[in-house]
Amino acid sequence: MPLQIVHHPDYDAGFAVNHRFPMSKYPLLMEALHARGLARPDALNTAEPAPASWLKLAHAADYVDQVISCCVPEKIEREIGFPVGPRVSLRAQLAAGGTVLAARLAMRHGIACNTAGGSHHARRAQGAGFCTFNDVAVAALALLCEDVARNILVVDLDVHQGDGTADILAGDPRVFTFSMHGDRNYPVRKIASDLDIALPDGTGDAAYIERLATILPKLSAGAHWDIVFYNAGVDVHAEDRLGRLALSDDGLRARDDIVISHFRALGIPVCGVIGGGYSTDVPALAARHAILFEVAAGYA
Numbered sequence: 212m213p214l215q216i217v218h219h220p221d222y223d224a225g226f227a228v229n230h231r232f233p234m235s236k237y238p239l240l241m242e243a244l245h246a247r248g249l250a251r252p253d254a255l256n257t258a259e260p261a262p263a264s265w266l267k268l269a270h271a272a273d274y275v276d277q278v279i280s281c282c283v284p285e286k287i288e289r290e291i292g293f294p295v296g297p298r299v300s301l302r303a304q305l306a307a308g309g310t311v312l313a314a315r316l317a318m319r320h321g322i323a324c325n326t327a328g329g330s331h332h333a334r335r336a337q338g339a340g341f342c343t344f345n346d347v348a349v350a351a352l353a354l355l356c357e358d359v360a361r362n363i364l365v366v367d368l369d370v371h372q373g374d375g376t377a378d379i380l381a382g383d384p385r386v387f388t389f390s391m392h393g394d395r396n397y398p399v400r401k402i403a404s405d406l407d408i409a410l411p412d413g414t415g416d417a418a419y420i421e422r423l424a425t426i427l428p429k430l431s432a433g434a435h436w437d438i439v440f441y442n443a444g445v446d447v448h449a450e451d452r453l454g455r456l457a458l459s460d461d462g463l464r465a466r467d468d469i470v471i472s473h474f475r476a477l478g479i480p481v482c483g484v485i486g487g488g489y490s491t492d493v494p495a496l497a498a499r500h501a502i503l504f505e506v507a508a509g510y511a
């Protein structure tokens with residue numbers, strides 16, 4: 212079976228090339244997947260915008276309406292990091308719909324990945340930190356609402372702490388949130404996940420993988436997860452502009468492999484989302500994001 216991949220050309224909201232958010236990584240990631248033979252016609256699935264009813268499972272109704280009608284207050288737009296015009300609004304709805312679709316495909320095929328998603332700083336009340344809607348929280352709550360999943364695990368390995376996901380899902384016994392991130396990185400005020408591991412600046416491959424390897428069995432012990440959402444942010448890479456950690460390409464590959472193999476060996480579906488990654492060398496950044504898909508394809 213080919214790895215099922217969810218994408219949409221409008222994941223790219225067409226920002227200027229010098230924007231702080233490297234929007235062109237989305238089309239370049241698709242190019243990288245084509246070059247690797249992974250974006251086959253029988254592997255590609257087109258995302259559809261998440262309906263407001265799904266978005267409102269995770270977010271305040273007034274904020275969802277503001278994003279859909281492109282009337283987000285300026286103060287919130289500043290916290291997000293860009294204005295929410297029609298293309299950003301559509302992109303946010305598509306990315307959330309894409310993660311829901313990838314989750315459904317993962318439950319059917321064992322594993323599937325979205326070529327966007329991992330917008331983990333979006334809180335219940337509003338977006339923040341380049342995140343408009345929290346696609347993983349939306350997808351988790353949509354699956355729970357439909358009763359197709361009852362116990363969900365979020366493994367968030369983006370270098371930034373998953374504060375928005377923790378905010379939305381705190382106190383929900385059906386979802387366990389795990390974030391391993393750089394201690395001194397954004398957000399300054401972290402919101403406690405069910406389990407947080409904060410790493411010192413400069414953490415490299417060996418220390419990172421060792422830490423992760425000790426945690427994974429604890430995450431799966433005694434709990435039957437119907438699905439795992441895996442945020443494979445590549446901003447842990449040594450050459451990331453924002454990351455402060457020091458993983459290599461091989462380290463990223465080892466990280467993705469240890470996570471995916473652990474849960475697939477237990478028969479637990481894995482839904483991968485790309486998470487963060489920041490670099491002025493966007494082709495190199497897209498190649499880093501492609502590692503998730505290369506590794507996941509080995510388990511499809």
Ligand SMILES: [Zn+2]
Pocket residue numbers: 369370371444446486487488
């Ligand atoms: Zn990040």
